[in-house]
Amino acid sequence: MPNLKSPNEALSRSEASTSTKVTFSIDKIKNFSEWYDRALDVGDIIDARYPVKGMYIWRPYGFRALREMMSVMREIMDRTGHKETYFPMLIPESIFGKERDFLKGFKGEAYIVTQAGNDSLTEKLYVRPTSETVIYESVKPWIRSETDLPLKLYQVVNMYRHETKQTRPMLRLREVVEFKEAHTFHATAEEADRQIREGVAAYSEFFDRMLIPYIVVRTPSWDTFAGAVYNIDIMSVMPDGKALELASVINLGDKFAKAFGLTYRNKNNKESYVHQTCYGISERELGAMLAVHGDNRGLIMLPSIAPIHVVIVPIFKRGSEDAVKRAAENVKGMLEKQKLRVEIDDKPKGVGDKFYEWEAKGVPVRIELGLKEIERGELVIFRRDTLKKETIKAKDAPKRVLALMDEITKTLKERVDEYFKSRILHFLTVGELKKHYTERKGLVGLPWCGDEKCGRKLEEEIGIPTVGFVPEKHIDAACAACGRRDNTIEMYFGRTY
RNA sequence: GGGGCUGUACGCUAACCUGGCAGACUUCCAGCCUCGGGCGCUGGAUACCCGAGUUCAAAUCUCGGCAGCCCCA
Numbered sequence: 001m002p003n004l005k006s007p008n009e010a011l012s013r014s015e016a017s018t019s020t021k022v023t024f025s026i027d028k029i030k031n032f033s034e035w036y037d038r039a040l041d042v043g044d045i046i047d048a049r050y051p052v053k054g055m056y057i058w059r060p061y062g063f064r065a066l067r068e069m070m071s072v073m074r075e076i077m078d079r080t081g082h083k084e085t086y087f088p089m090l091i092p093e094s095i096f097g098k099e100r101d102f103l104k105g106f107k108g109e110a111y112i113v114t115q116a117g118n119d120s121l122t123e124k125l126y127v128r129p130t131s132e133t134v135i136y137e138s139v140k141p142w143i144r145s146e147t148d149l150p151l152k153l154y155q156v157v158n159m160y161r162h163e164t165k166q167t168r169p170m171l172r173l174r175e176v177v178e179f180k181e182a183h184t185f186h187a188t189a190e191e192a193d194r195q196i197r198e199g200v201a202a203y204s205e206f207f208d209r210m211l212i213p214y215i216v217v218r219t220p221s222w223d224t225f226a227g228a229v230y231n232i233d234i235m236s237v238m239p240d241g242k243a244l245e246l247a248s249v250i251n252l253g254d255k256f257a258k259a260f261g262l263t264y265r266n267k268n269n270k271e272s273y274v275h276q277t278c279y280g281i282s283e284r285e286l287g288a289m290l291a292v293h294g295d296n297r298g299l300i301m302l303p304s305i306a307p308i309h310v311v312i313v314p315i316f317k318r319g320s321e322d323a324v325k326r327a328a329e330n331v332k333g334m335l336e337k338q339k340l341r342v343e344i345d346d347k348p349k350g351v352g353d354k355f356y357e358w359e360a361k362g363v364p365v366r367i368e369l370g371l372k373e374i375e376r377g378e379l380v381i382f383r384r385d386t387l388k389k390e391t392i393k394a395k396d397a398p399k400r401v402l403a404l405m406d407e408i409t410k411t412l413k414e415r416v417d418e419y420f421k422s423r424i425l426h427f428l429t430v431g432e433l434k435k436h437y438t439e440r441k442g443l444v445g446l447p448w449c450g451d452e453k454c455g456r457k458l459e460e461e462i463g464i465p466t467v468g469f470v471p472e473k474h475i476d477a478a479c480a481a482c483g484r485r486d487n488t489i490e491m492y493f494g495r496t497y
Numbered sequence: 498g499g500g501g502c503u504g505u506a507c508g509c510u511a512a513c514c515u516g517g518c519a520g521a522c523u524u525c526c527a528g529c530c531u532c533g534g535g536c537g538c539u540g541g542a543u544a545c546c547c548g549a550g551u552u553c554a555a556a557u558c559u560c561g562g563c564a565g566c567c568c569c570a
Contacts, residue, residue, distance in 0.1 A: 037566095051546085051563070166565090316531080318531065352536090353532095353534085355534055463570085
């Protein structure tokens with residue numbers, strides 16, 4: 001559990017409330033780690049009190065948000081020609097170990113089942129840390145000729161990796177609960193290459209719709225996925241300035257095809273290897289979304305995935321309970337006709353309690369409704385993004401609330417764009433970077449000639465690891481390592497999660 | 498990969514240094530009071546992370562495990 005002893009913390013707490021109740025008021029930028037843990041707790045997303053490192057309990061409210069987010073992902077996958085499947089979680093060692101680099105990359109963090117009941121197993125079973133091997137082995141008989149290609153599959157499953165780094169809910173886990181992994185099979189290298197661009201486009205659409213800011217980069221050759229030819233990473237930046245890999249789109253070439261004997265008969269009746277790609281996302285995207293949009297009062301749910309769009313808080317006076325309740329039900333009915341998810345909070349608690357609670361959970365709109373409003377035919381509407389209240393005619397509620405969903409989305413987008421812009425910095429030389437990048441927050445770009453030696457040298461000189469580069473975007477500057485000017489591109493560096 | 502810190506009730510915390518009845522607030526339960534930004538009152542429930550060691554005696558000291566946080570690479 002977080003330790004709350006910093007002076008800032010004590011100050012913000014006492015300022016926010018005179019009661020000793022734990023108030024959610026944490027400076028997200030100054031104290032992101034603590035903000036994140038507390039916001040997910042008070043915001044009803046995760047219960048972190050599970051005694052196994054890297055595994056967390058999803059609360060219903062949080063899980064609903066995840067489900068909404070994943071349904072957007074499924075919609076995009078389905079629309080772009082991917083078919084949803086399922087492959088087993090336990091993978092025999094003989095299959096898991098078929099591709100050397102992959103085995104080397106994942107062996108250290110795979111959970112391995114060696115015993116069942118009282119018997120030890122004759123062959124070890126690997127719990128999937130990702131499903132390349134089991135899928136590639138299994139689809140072999142599905143692919144016989146070019147007419148079977150391209151084959152584009154995806155599954156949404158849980159997967160396990162024995163992370164040794166510090167774990168964090170949603171961002172770094174040992175048990176990933178909703179791993180959406182896509183695997184595609186193509187006749188030619190060109191087609192696989194095209195699929196990479198399609199995969200990046202699909203993910204870009206997803207992140208655009210989730211209002212998660214990102215840049216698309218190519219990972220340097222010395223830092224690619226185990227068994228990959230190259231990969232494209234989609235990177236974001238968290239409020240503490242650390243970079244977060246949102247997704248990786250990987251071109252596997254025919255390396256796995258060769259290891260698994262994945263071939264088809266081409267037009268000349270010649271056996272050819274398929275070319276493959278794979279790409280995945282997970283609940284990490286929800287963590288990123290919540291992290292970038294929340295404020296010092298807690299979470300702010302993006303309207304498109306909010307488990308509850310509107311919470312109605314009835315304000316009772318003695319004797320008015322029934323009338324207020326009826327009015328609340330009436331408003332709820334009107335809003336639900338607009339496909340809004342609405343909840344009435346008539347729990348016997350003070351309204352202040354309720355307000356703080358729903359704000360921490362990030363419900364986009366709150367409606368306050370008491371005798372005063374009923375008499376005037378009005379409603380008080382509070383929006384979570386700006387914390388502003390307005391009074392409207394009750395009959396205008398459906399129209400106004402729907403409009404507010406768009407307005408809130410727009411505000412969040414503007415805010416997050418501005419935030420992201422301030423966290424991507426560009427420098428021309430190492431000296432300039434060292435002089436100005438003192439807080440080491442966010443991604444930094446430096447001119448780079450494309451040579452691995454120079455990339456590694458820069459990494460070492462500035463003491464920040466490479467994140468990736470944008471291959472097709474040439475810049476007019478000299479490589480910050482060797483000074484060459486031809487073909488200079490920008491390499492991004494950043495501390496990562 | 499290396500280093501540091503921490504673990505007391507649902508939550509937050511006191512006692513730990515200097516071993517000797519674990520205390521407050523919050524929460525929860527029962528009841529009263531009633532709801533426009535964390536009401537009040539009465540009564541009650543709930544805790545020393547796990548294991549070993551030292552000791553007459555361990556929340557406190559030592560060792561190990563598990564879990565969490567921070568810093569550096």
